[in-house]
Amino acid sequence: MFARIYQPAKTAMSSGTAKTKHWVLEFAPTEARDVDPLMGWTSSAETQTQVRLQFETKDAALEYAVTNNITVTVQEPQNRAVNIRVGGYGENFATHRRGTWTH
Numbered sequence: 001m002f003a004r005i006y007q008p009a010k011t012a013m014s015s016g017t018a019k020t021k022h023w024v025l026e027f028a029p030t031e032a033r034d035v036d037p038l039m040g041w042t043s044s045a046e047t048q049t050q051v052r053l054q055f056e057t058k059d060a061a062l063e064y065a066v067t068n069n070i071t072v073t074v075q076e077p078q079n080r081a082v083n084i085r086v087g088g089y090g091e092n093f094a095t096h097r098r099g100t101w102t103h
Contacts, residue, residue: 001048002028005061006075023061025053025072 005025010017027048035042055061058074065072087094 001070002030003065003070003072004028004075005058005065005072007058007077009077020077023055023058025055025061025065025070027051 003025005023007023008020010020029044029046029049031044031046033042033044053061053064055064062072062074064070085091
């Protein structure tokens with residue numbers, strides 16, 4: 001049984017980092033999906049790919065995998081650099097500004 005452990009990325013719809021602090025153990029598919037000839041839907045007989053386990057830390061996920069004899073690969077998260085502007089958002093509305101206000 002193969003699985004991967006990763007930390008989910010933030011959603012593209014928000015600038016926050018909610019729901020990215022936990023670690024996920026997700027099983028890899030062991031067989032290809034089939035196409036139903038009548039309806040055209042894709043399906044699979046295996047249910048293991050529907051299982052996603054969440055853990056507080058990477059060590060807890062690794063410990064679970066070792067305990068249950070699961071072969072895992074760990075994907076480390078790619079943390080992005082923090083972009084902090086001098087003055088921040090409030091600088092757009094500063095009263096001491098001498099130039100024209102444009103974006």
